Amino acid sequence: MEDDREWMYEGRIVNGMFSNEWGDKVDEFVAFALRHPECVYGVTAIRCPFTLVKCQNKKFLNVETVKVHLYRNGFVPDYYVWIYHGEKQVHQRCSSSVRVLVSETDQMVSDNMNHNTYHIMVCDAAGPEFNPGEEPNAEAKNFYDMIRAGDKPVYEGNSKHTQLSAAVRMLEIKCRHRCSQAWFDDISNFIQELLPQDNLMPLDFNSTKKLVRGLGLLVQVIHCYVNSCMIYWGDDSDLNNCKKCGHARYKQKVRGSRNRLYIRKLKVPYKKMHYFPITPRLQRLYASTATANEIRWHSEHHMEDGKMCHPSDAPAWKHFDGCFPDFSSEVRNVRLGLFADGFQPIGQSGQQYSLWPMVVTPYNLPPDLYVFL
Numbered sequence: 138m139e140d141d142r143e144w145m146y147e148g149r150i151v152n153g154m155f156s157n158e159w160g161d162k163v164d165e166f167v168a169f170a171l172r173h174p175e176c177v178y179g180v181t182a183i184r185c186p187f188t189l190v191k192c193q194n195k196k197f198l199n200v201e202t203v204k205v206h207l208y209r210n211g212f213v214p215d216y217y218v219w220i221y222h223g224e225k226q227v228h229q230r231c232s233s234s235v236r237v238l239v240s241e242t243d244q245m246v247s248d249n250m251n252h253n254t255y256h257i258m259v260c261d262a263a264g265p266e267f268n269p270g271e272e273p274n275a276e277a278k279n280f281y282d283m284i285r286a287g288d289k290p291v292y293e294g295n296s297k298h299t300q301l302s303a304a305v306r307m308l309e310i311k312c313r314h315r316c317s318q319a320w321f322d323d324i325s326n327f328i329q330e331l332l333p334q335d336n337l338m339p340l341d342f343n344s345t346k347k348l349v350r351g352l353g354l355l356v357q358v359i360h361c362y363v364n365s366c367m368i369y370w371g372d373d374s375d376l377n378n379c380k381k382c383g384h385a386r387y388k389q390k391v392r393g394s395r396n397r398l399y400i401r402k403l404k405v406p407y408k409k410m411h412y413f414p415i416t417p418r419l420q421r422l423y424a425s426t427a428t429a430n431e432i433r434w435h436s437e438h439h440m441e442d443g444k445m446c447h448p449s450d451a452p453a454w455k456h457f458d459g460c461f462p463d464f465s466s467e468v469r470n471v472r473l474g475l476f477a478d479g480f481q482p483i484g485q486s487g488q489q490y491s492l493w494p495m496v497v498t499p500y501n502l503p504p505d506l507y508v509f510l
Contacts, residue, residue, distance in 0.1 A: 145212045155208055163207055166219070167200045173223025174297050174306075179313075184221045186213045190438065190446070191505055194221040292336040300337040304345045311342075318342045356413055360386060363407035415497055419471055422499065432501045436468040448474070448500050472500040 149159050170176055170183040177183055178197040185192040187206035192198075193213045198206070218224055289300045298306070311321050321342040328338055339345040360369040366381040367373065377386050387404045422428045435449040448454055458465035476496040 142217050145216070146214075149208075149211055160208070163204055166222070167203065169219065169224075170222035171200070175302055176221065176223045186216050186221070188213050190441065190503070195503065195505060289337055291338050292333045300339075301348065304339050304348045307339070307345060308349065321345075355417060356411055359410050359412055360406040361408040361410055362386075365408070368410070369406075415473075419499065422502075423469075428502070428506070431503060431506060432471075432499075433468045434503045435472070435501050438503070447504055469501075474498050474500050 144159060144162050148156050150156065167183070171181065181200050182197040183200060183203060184194045185196055185198045185203045185206055186194050187203070188210045189206070192206060194216070290296065291298050291300055291303050307321070307325070310316070325339065325341050325345070329336070329340065332338055339348055361367070362369075362379045362381070362384060364382075364384075366379050366384075369376055369386060373380065378384065379386070385407075387406055422432065435447060438447065438449075440446065440450050445451060464470055474497070476498070477493070
């Protein structure tokens with residue numbers, strides 16, 4: 138790929154018509170992005186560098202839609218270094234009119250981690266307080282294991298996927314198509330039959346989860362009383378009966394047959410809930426190089442054609458800023474929205490079950506990000 142990329146912003150339209158030469162360059166750009174699987178979603182979806190606010194290298198679209206967007210209005214300004222499409226090297230440019238915006242953090246990660254996208258993902262998961270120079274405890278060992286998994290190809294000679302990227306891609310496919318764990322295990326076994334014997338592909342679902350566990354965030358399972366009187370948490374976490382009515386916490390007996398009654402060996406609660414702690418998730422937003430800059434989006438964006446596209450455009454938001462100037466003066470302060478609504482999804486067995494989620498989302502982010510989160 139040539140260093141001079143002035144073509145991205147010049148020569149798109151010649152004599153009132155789209156330039157064939159410019160179109161060829163766009164095809165080269167798309168082909169370049171597709172050669173980097175770590176920057177491709179699914180089969181042919183890449184980040185769209187279109188100038189529209191909803192795109193701007195945030196949204197994944199299929200390549201044909203990306204081409205249409207680029208023909209319509211061109212590239213996002215100052216995107217001379219294709220960092221969202223797999224470019225490894227920061228180009229040195231002589232033109233003083235060109236501004237390549239690369240943060241110190243991005244540059245440091247790129248230099249020290251050899252521009253590997255999965256290295257960056259592992260570093261974001263470790264957080265800014267992690268010190269790899271310390272004596273390797275259990276947490277540090279997991280970190281180094283993921284770093285090594287991000288370096289090793291799935292098998293000798295494969296340049297498209299590392300052990301880590303293959304594991305992440307397999308889990309992404311499982312979630313996207315809502316596949317069962319048994320399906321995952323069967324596909325993993327079949328892949329083992331196709332690959333060389335010394336391959337590093339995880340053997341099943343459990344080994345895949347174990348490999349990428351350090352990239353995730355903690356989820357707490359909290360037991361509840363069957364009628365929602367209380368939760369067994371904090372000082373009450375060791376109780377075996379409800380404080381209100383004395384009902385047992387665990388299911389005690391299960392009838393195995395007509396004439397046989399046995400005690401359940403495993404303690405199974407009558408009811409439980411999943412709690413996703415908010416503090417480490419907010420810390421991840423600030424620690425990640427992919428989202429840290431977006432925290433200020435709510436104060437830096439501009440309304441398009443006077444239309445409200447974000448809660449920060451509303452009079453209520455501005456009224457809040459006026460009432461609490463100390464808080465609003467720091468644009469990186471977190472503004473949270475709470476959603477609570479019940480619904481009944483249908484399981485694979487066809488039976489309905491009730492959910493009543495409480496969802497908290499940060500309004501600092503652009504609409505397409507905070508809705509997705």
